[in-house]
Amino acid sequence: MNGVVRSAFGTRMWAFLFPAEISGDGTRRQYRGRGVLLWFVAGLLFSALGWTAGGFLGSWAPRTVCAVAATALALGLLNRRPGVAIVGAVIAAVVSLAAVRIGESFFSPLLAWPVAGLVIGVIGAFAFRRRRARIAFIVSAPFLGSIGFLAGMIGTVLAAMGLEDSRVLAQFMLGGAGGFGFLLLAGAAIVGRWLDAVRTAGGKS
Amino acid sequence: MSTFSDFKPLDRRGFLRLGASVLATASAGFASGCGLATRPCKSVPPNPFVSDGKPLLVVVEGEDMGAMLRRGIEALGGLDPLAKLGREAIFRGNYVMAQPYPVTTDPDFVLAVAAELKHAGFSKSSLFDCTGTRLAAALPPEHFMQRLGVLDKLTQGGVPVLARDSLDPDEFVFVRNPAWPIAKPVAVHRILDEAPIVVSFPVLKRHRGGANFSCCLKMHFGSVAMDDRLLIHKKDDGGRLGLFQQRLVHFADAVRPQLNMVDARAILTRGGPGLGGGAEIVRGVNKFILSGDMVAVDSYCARLLAQHDRTFTFDMAVPALQHAAALGLGKADLDAVRIVEIHA
Numbered sequence: 001m002n003g004v005v006r007s008a009f010g011t012r013m014w015a016f017l018f019p020a021e022i023s024g025d026g027t028r029r030q031y032r033g034r035g036v037l038l039w040f041v042a043g044l045l046f047s048a049l050g051w052t053a054g055g056f057l058g059s060w061a062p063r064t065v066c067a068v069a070a071t072a073l074a075l076g077l078l079n080r081r082p083g084v085a086i087v088g089a090v091i092a093a094v095v096s097l098a099a100v101r102i103g104e105s106f107f108s109p110l111l112a113w114p115v116a117g118l119v120i121g122v123i124g125a126f127a128f129r130r131r132r133a134r135i136a137f138i139v140s141a142p143f144l145g146s147i148g149f150l151a152g153m154i155g156t157v158l159a160a161m162g163l164e165d166s167r168v169l170a171q172f173m174l175g176g177a178g179g180f181g182f183l184l185l186a187g188a189a190i191v192g193r194w195l196d197a198v199r200t201a202g203g204k205s
Numbered sequence: 206m207s208t209f210s211d212f213k214p215l216d217r218r219g220f221l222r223l224g225a226s227v228l229a230t231a232s233a234g235f236a237s238g239c240g241l242a243t244r245p246c247k248s249v250p251p252n253p254f255v256s257d258g259k260p261l262l263v264v265v266e267g268e269d270m271g272a273m274l275r276r277g278i279e280a281l282g283g284l285d286p287l288a289k290l291g292r293e294a295i296f297r298g299n300y301v302m303a304q305p306y307p308v309t310t311d312p313d314f315v316l317a318v319a320a321e322l323k324h325a326g327f328s329k330s331s332l333f334d335c336t337g338t339r340l341a342a343a344l345p346p347e348h349f350m351q352r353l354g355v356l357d358k359l360t361q362g363g364v365p366v367l368a369r370d371s372l373d374p375d376e377f378v379f380v381r382n383p384a385w386p387i388a389k390p391v392a393v394h395r396i397l398d399e400a401p402i403v404v405s406f407p408v409l410k411r412h413r414g415g416a417n418f419s420c421c422l423k424m425h426f427g428s429v430a431m432d433d434r435l436l437i438h439k440k441d442d443g444g445r446l447g448l449f450q451q452r453l454v455h456f457a458d459a460v461r462p463q464l465n466m467v468d469a470r471a472i473l474t475r476g477g478p479g480l481g482g483g484a485e486i487v488r489g490v491n492k493f494i495l496s497g498d499m500v501a502v503d504s505y506c507a508r509l510l511a512q513h514d515r516t517f518t519f520d521m522a523v524p525a526l527q528h529a530a531a532l533g534l535g536k537a538d539l540d541a542v543r544i545v546e547i548h549a
Contacts, residue, residue, distance in 0.1 A: 049235075052234060052235050053238060054238075055240070058375075059376075108341055109339065109342075166389065166390070166430060166433045167390065170239075170374035170377070171374065
């Protein structure tokens with residue numbers, strides 16, 4: 001194994017996830033932007049794993065609560081605010097549980113998803129520095145969450161229809177949960193990148 | 206003894222190893238958390254109601270429900286063979302819509318059978334049905350039974366109702382019989398999969414679409430997850446490919462009730478599975494058909510329906526009956542069945 005490969009494997013995890021960026025003046029500095037892809041993947045995985053873990057506690061309600069809490073947790077951790085992540089996860093879980101219970105007698109427990117999107121939007125907004133980014137995220141989060149949920153659900157149903165497999169079709173809500181986390185955190189990353197960047201001296205915003 | 210200072214940050218190789226381990230654990234957790242494991246169809250004891258090695262099929266004609274039921278059970282040889290299998294029974298009713306008998310199972314018939322089972326020493330009988338979902342507040346699982354007054358009537362009569370969510374994957378288990386020509390598993394409800402005794406209460410109906418008629422086999426559409434019902438409806442709704450009739454047999458194979466009791470005092474003809482679309486109720490048929498062999502019952506009932514419905518012929522039921530017989534669910538040839546016809 002040559003030195004380059006060895007050093008590549010020897011790189012610390014943090015540098016692996018957030019590699020050094022070469023700026024315009026040729027100097028290397030720690031990359032401080034949001035790795036958009038990481039946010040996409042983290043949103044999808046956390047939400048889907050939350051949904052799966054909720055299955056050990058019960059059915060629709062615990063699954064929804066765990067998926068939503070996991071998404072809020074992912075958002076907080078990616079913003080490097082573990083405390084906010086835990087508080088956000090708890091608040092999102094409690095509010096979504098209430099929404100599920102209300103939805104069971106009024107319209108549908110699926111109401112919990114846009115409600116959870118709004119809660120995560122409000123909590124997540126504290127991570128942004130600029131007011132326009134905060135407002136954009138609060139307004140867009142319930143829509144992004146709902147669209148992601150619907151798209152994930154429809155995608156799973158279409159895949160199941162194509163495969164003609166009820167095992168896949170049975171996971172339509174898992175697909176919805178994954179879509180929720182995916183689009184919500186993708187939205188956070190994009191809002192952060194485009195609306196929350198701070199102009200630095202001689203640099204780009 | 207390691208100290209905090211010995212701690213080394215995870216390098217890339219370590220991270221990849223850790224990632225692979227986490228992925229493997231997550232995959233196992235996912236399969237478990239989502240209930241994706243497939244098992245064989247439940248093993249059931251042989252038909253407890255046989256005579257001289259032939260399945261027994263009892264046809265009772267009369268007008269008094271209680272008397273008909275008692276005579277029918279006597280002709281079956283009593284309920285002791287059933288009681289040897291357990292002390293609790295799960296009833297499968299047909300409550301696919303909010304229309305009364307003969308579109309759906311008559312709750313008085315259910316209560317009469319529950320009383321007979323109690324008399325035979327059963328400690329509990331519960332009615333299971335799987336229609337509707339908690340994901341829609343307007344269509345919960347107990348919706349149709351509530352509208353029909355069945356829920357209150359049965360509950361007050363001492364028969365608890367188990368109305369379950371047809372979309373909830375946590376409620377179902379995936380089963381598969383290697384002999385099925387369609388290899389994909391079927392999600393059957395956990396309650397039915399685990400019940401030692403299932404007593405089925407089909408109603409005899411004409412059924413437009415792929416099934417052609419509904420009785421013992423077809424009623425198990427309501428025993429499996431909505432996902433399986435939707436998939437076969439999408440694949441072969443008209444039944445032209447023959448897959449619909451095969452699949453409805455697989456659904457019945459996943460349940461395999463120990464006793465089938467068809468209440469054919471009235472039958473739905475010309476259309477179905479509900480009223481409307483030209484469907485007509487024929488009253489005065491006045492028969493109960495009882496047997497442990499659901500294929501034999503369907504074979505008999507298809508002939509009975511053909512006598513009362515000019516839009517239906519026995520041949521229309523043959524593909525499902527042949528497939529069920531080939532899978533060992535029972536006898537489609539009534540010469541191989543001991544039929545006892547009585548009046549009450």
